Amino acid sequence: MAKRAIILFLTLFLWTHSWAQDELVFRSLFTGEVLKENEGVKVELKHQYLARSPLYLVDLNGNDRREGLNFIYKDGTYWFELYDFKREKLFEYKFQSLGAKAQVHRIRLVEISKNIKALVFYFFEGVTSYVESTATGRLYILSFENGELKDLKMNRGAPYWYEKKDHLGRYQRRRYEMNVVDIDEDNVKEVITSSGKINHIMRYVGKGVWKYSNL
DSSP states (O other): OHHHHHHHHHHHHHHHOOOOOEEEEOSOSOOSOBSOOBTTBOOOOOSSSEEEOOOEEEOSSSSSOOEEEEEEEETTEEEEEEEOTTOOEEEEEEOOOOSBTOEEEEEEEEEEETTEEEEEEEEEEEEEESSSEEEEEEEEEEEEETTOOOSOOEEEEEEEEEEEEOTTOOEEEEEOEEEEEOTTSSSOOEEEEEETTEEEEEEEEETTEEEEEEO
């Protein structure tokens, strides 16, 4: 009964509400320039191939000092780096790529509660092709409390895209809409992806950790 109530609440809420959130949408993260220094960020030269995105400057914690967001493709792996206003590295993370063309193409800065904010990364995991062709995208969440960018943890979460073509040429795709909603009224919002009657809910459990379930 509780599960049905949550599904009904989500359906009504997503029909009647929209959220205004800070957002970065990337047409192309990389400029094609390899091994180029970016705003004081040092480039490592030990990789066979390394390309950096521009350094995106965003005030994450509202202290009027802009942090730097950098995306790196090195030796077939895809990374995110976060720098403080002095351009000292605070955090780095390697995304789980599953195929070709993997990259982040959108970021949203959302408010989870009065003292918790989160960066939500739309990471396209790539295209795999053998007998069948499959492409998937998944949300990753990096949250912080009270403006403190310390002890950060990246969380691999809910899907937002699924696309498949089988060996007979049959094609299917599913696009999920993301919303941030306090469904259990505990003053901490959940991150939800929805497609039709399918809902994936990511809940914040504390200390930078998120867990998600299907409804």
